[in-house]
Amino acid sequence: MHQKVAFIGLGVMGYPMAGHLQKAGCSVTVYNRSTEKAERWKSEFGGEMALTPREAAEGAEIVFTCVGDDNDIREVCLGENGAFAGMKVDAVLVDHTTASAEVARELNLEAKSRKLHFLDAPVSGGQAGAENACLTVMAGGDVTVFNHVNPVIDHYARSCRLLGPSGSGQLCKMVNQICIAGLVQGLAEGLNFAEKAGLDAHQVVDVISKGAAQSWQMENRYRTMLAGDYNHGFAVDWMRKDLAVVLQEASRINASLPVTATVDQFYNDVQMMGGGRWDTSSLLARLKRD
Known part of the structure; x- marks a missing residue:
């Protein structure tokens, strides 16, 4: 491809995503707040590193x-050393951060004022999806810009869809998190019920996963849940960050989310148990505590 691209944020998602781009033939320059991680990425993949987002x-x-939250994405985009300050006219910034629709619209307007382009494009699939190049990407922005960057995104995604104007990608990711919260709680309750009823929970899942109860969470998490293994996956702290954005947006648009609000509080209980870095499937640990 030989396109010159930059990747800002080398967390558990961004590190392998940037690696896929370099391996695909892009000329990648990375930035990370921890220069040690950027140096390690450069050593592993052979790209370049910079000391500021602008550079x-x-x-x-x-x-x-691909950073943490609204404040993080503002920090790396705006200001004297922000990415916008270093970008050439008509360049595109694709933000994979899970953040608010509000910040997406804000940065889109700022990009336009600088004759740049912006897409909000949060992802789903977790660390494994990033490492195996099979993420799902939900985008918001202009269709022409989306069509331009989609072939590049395809190097780490199995699905990438434009949902509408700026902010639509973030709104779609909110729907994703709403659905996951309810699914994981339901799975946790089901497994807990099965064990208390004296059933073999592994056999139960083997049966019901062939029917209407099947889900990604059931297929990929029930074994580790039953083993009490939560030191992997998408952290409870991150999920609570996402659900805070969801509940704020729900309040703004007057959407009722009683189950999501309840599960958010259950995740607060898990944090109080010391499980902030546990996988979101740790809702079962909360039930077993009671």
Whole structure:
């Protein structure tokens, strides 16, 4: 491909995503707040590293970001050393951060004022999806811009869909988190019920996973849940960050989310148990505590 791109944020998702781009033939320059991780990435994949987001973005056709939250994405995009300051006219910033629709619209307007382009494009699939290049990407923005960057995103995604104007990707990711919260709680309750009823929970899942109860969470998490193994996957702390954004948006648009609000409080209980870094499937540990 030989496109010059930048990737800002080398967490558990961004590190392998940037690696896929470099291996696909892009010329990748990375930035991470921890220079040690950026140096390790460079050593592993053979790309370049920069000391500021602005430096990473200079000359890039596409700048990818994957950081923590609204404040983090503002920090790496705006200001004297932000990515926007280093980007050339008509370059595109693709933000894979799970953040608010509000910040997506804000950055889209700022990009336009600088004759740049912006897509909000949060992802689903977790660390395994990033490492295996099979993420799902939900995008918001202009269709022409989306069509331009989609072939590049395909190097780490199995599905990428434009949902509508700026902010639509973040809103779709909120729906994703709403659905996951309810599914995991239901699975936790079902497994807990099965064990208390004296059933072999493994056999139960083997049966019901062939029917209407089947889900990704059931297929991929029931074994570790029954083993009490939660030191992997998508952390409870991250899920609570996401659900806070969801509940704030729900309040703004007057959408009732009683189950989501309840599960959010259950995750608060898990945090109080010391499980902030546990996988979201640790809702079962909360039930077993009672």
